[in-house]
Amino acid sequence: MAETFDLAIVGAGVIGLAHALAAARSGRRVVVIERDVRANGASVRMSGLVTVAGHAAGQMQRRATRSREIWADVCAQAGVRIEHEGLAIVARRPEAATALAAFAATEAGAGSSFYLPDDAHALFPQFKGDVAGVFWSPDEIRVEARSAMPKIAAWLEDAHDVAFRWETVATGVGEGEVFTSRGRIAAEAVVVCAGDDFRTLFAERLSGAGLTRVKSQMLRVRLDDGYELPGAVASDLAILRLPGFEALDGVAALHARLEQEQPDYLAHGVMLLVSQSADGSLVVSGSRQTDATPDPFQSQAVDELILGEFEAVLGKRPKQIISRWIGTYAVSGERPVFVDAPSERVRVVVAANAAGASSAFSVAEETIASLYPKS
Structure with a gap:
């Protein structure tokens, strides 16, 4: 029998973990599906600097400011220096x-x-x-990215009951389900946060995204x-x-x-x-x-x-x-954050131009609000 969750997230980088936090705080049961044994992409390879200055005025500036606020809170709770x-x-x-x-x-x-x-x-x-x-x-603020990501994942698991499926490849997304190398996972909604992998999931949509x-x-x-x-x-x-x-x-x-x-x-x-x-x-x-x-x-x-x-x-x-x-x-030459809705209950989120750390938590709040609008 397939495991059942409110939200399945593909990718355990900073964008994926941010969505897990936003969903868990809204009361959802969350699973994060990650192909590697730990996050191993841009989230742990780049500088770990959360920037506020230099963003374009308006939406990205607001996102950076909000994400910085959440980062400070997460670091305090997750034991990230x-x-x-x-x-x-x-x-x-x-x-x-x-x-x-x-x-x-x-x-x-x-x-x-x-x-x-x-x-x-x-x-x-x-x-x-x-x-x-x-x-x-x-x-x-700057965190040591390669140690911060595992600590945040462990904190989400312990403090927010987020489930993690490591070494599990998501091979397809259907309505209410994710197909993986370890079997089917049932989920009311899905958010794909696969970093710079544009070919595994929704390749036809990402190919036209610039x-x-x-x-x-x-x-x-x-x-x-x-x-x-x-x-x-x-x-x-x-x-x-x-x-x-x-x-x-x-x-x-x-x-x-x-x-x-x-x-x-x-x-x-x-x-x-x-x-x-x-x-x-x-x-x-x-x-x-x-x-x-x-x-x-x-x-x-x-x-x-x-x-x-x-x-x-x-x-x-x-x-x-x-x-x-x-x-x-x-x-991307068009936008620093790409958010697509292949269907009503599925989102694809890509942070481009090294904007991941600086926008992740605020973008995640926006995504979860769009999937679970308040009545």
Whole structure:
């Protein structure tokens, strides 16, 4: 006899776990179906930074703010350590300083600050070289993604009676049921949160959604003993990735200057995002190379570009490279979050452009509300 649940969720990454929490809090009996023995996709391979600054004003800004609130609550209850708070974006060029100052003055930049060079050097002595200013947002939080996901899953199981079916492949979705490698699971509703797997479930619908995949080269490095960052750190290359900056003064000029000064960086989608872990090591992101089937190979040349930007901002190269790995995730030129309704009781949710951690919990609340509207 098939197991029966109110909601079946395919995928145990951050999007899937967020939907499990929202559904469980609404009183539903939930099962999460995951093909691997633990979450192993973008949720554990990326930086673990929950961003608030830089999102486009409106829906995504509201989603990021709400998700950050829920993250803080989940971390406290699930025993997940918040490694640090805040984000500094270092302007190495006056064009970047113009854009960062403009964003800080917008409604979306409320609570953030932009510091001119003298104050920036005084407040952030870690930043070396030419600094045209520093943007500071206090709202970001960072978790150690590879340990946070298992802790959140265990907490959902213990505190909210969420069932997990690990090492179970969902092969099809019907009305009121999910077909899996371990048999049929009956569920009143289904949410598919399969990350950048666009081919296993609802491939015909996802193929027209404007989605593709990217790979990002990541490193974990170590600097001097006792070295401490003020929070997460990004360089002005990151500005080109942030939707909230697109129309601001200075951005077009910054892009033109970067095309002249760092064309290889732009060609490989290199930006700099550095976060610190409890042991003092630093997680360094990354590159962005688009491919429908990203290859698994780490390029030394691309790593050197990333480390070159690291040195330009922090004034030194790492003493040690502890590990290197590839992360892959969905990307879209149309929307950061794709939500589709193949039927009345089924939803497909994809967070693109590395927006998963920053939008997961609020998107999950929206999805569950659409499946179970209040009468």
